[in-house]
Every structure is written in structure tokens, then in C-alpha cells.
Amino acid sequence: MPSKRNRQPKTTDTNSTTAEGVLKLMYEQGKAQFGSAMKGFWLYTDDLCPACLKNSAGEVNFQGEKALSINGFMYRERGILIGYFLCEICTLFIHEHAQKHPYQETPLHTKIETNLKEAYQRHLSSLN
Numbered sequence: 044m045p046s047k048r049n050r051q052p053k054t055t056d057t058n059s060t061t062a063e064g065v066l067k068l069m070y071e072q073g074k075a076q077f078g079s080a081m082k083g084f085w086l087y088t089d090d091l092c093p094a095c096l097k098n099s100a101g102e103v104n105f106q107g108e109k110a111l112s113i114n115g116f117m118y119r120e121r122g123i124l125i126g127y128f129l130c131e132i133c134t135l136f137i138h139e140h141a142q143k144h145p146y147q148e149t150p151l152h153t154k155i156e157t158n159l160k161e162a163y164q165r166h167l168s169s170l171n
């Protein structure tokens with residue numbers, strides 16, 4: 044569920060810092076559960092939503108409130124937990140789908156995973 048945020052404008056930097064903190068907690072929990080299979084975490088901070096690659100990712104209007112919803116994807120082959128935001132349209136799509144078909148992944152999830160893996164590879168090669 045998205046966490047409720049106050050209505051003051053927040054900069055992307057603040058969002059990233061908050062998101063890093065949340066992601067770190069998710070990582071610690073995963074580490075407790077999966078041990079050494081979890082090797083690290085990384086926050087996807089590109090402007091574009093990793094699901095549609097069209098809209099900007101970040102704050103969404105959720106039930107009348109501005110919300111920042113961080114999602115986590117476990118890149119198993121690498122043991123990396125990738126945190127990401129979606130745009131409003133994709134967030135609502137996934138939320139609605141989850142209400143109708145709980146525990147079922149949408150075709151969007153496949154796209155998200157592919158795009159996140161590619162983004163992570165790009166990130167790795169940018170380090171070299």
C-alpha cells in the first residue's frame with residue numbers, strides 16, 4: 044500500500060532519500076529471510092516509469108491523497124533487490140488488477156522486470 048504523505052511539495056531528492064531508507068529496510072528483512080542470497084539493493088531513479096516508459100514515475104494520487112509508493116523487485120540471478128516507482132496510471136492499473144485478481148501478476152510485471160534488469164545492467168556498465 045502506498046504510504047500517505049503530507050501535501051507539501053517534495054523534491055525528487057527527498058523522495059529518493061526516503062525511498063533509499065525504505066528500500067534498505069526491505070533489504071534487511073529479505074536478508075533475515077534469505078540470508079546470503081541477498082547481495083545488495085539498488086534504487087531505480089530514472090524519470091520514466093519502468094512499466095510504460097512513457098510517464099514520469101513518482102508521486103501518485105491515491106484515494107485523494109498524494110502518495111509515494113515504492114515497489115521492490117528481486118533480481119534473483121544477481122541477488123539484488125531493486126526498488127522502483129511507477130507512474131500514476133500503472134500504479135492504479137496494478138492496484139485495480141490486484142483487487143480483482145489477488146496474487147496474480149499482470150503482463151505489466153513482466154515488462155517492469157525486463158526494464159529493471161536492463162536498467163540495472165546499464166547502471167553496472169556505467170560504473171566501469
Ligand SMILES: [Zn+2]
Binds near residue numbers: 096129130132134
Ligand atoms: Zn507507467
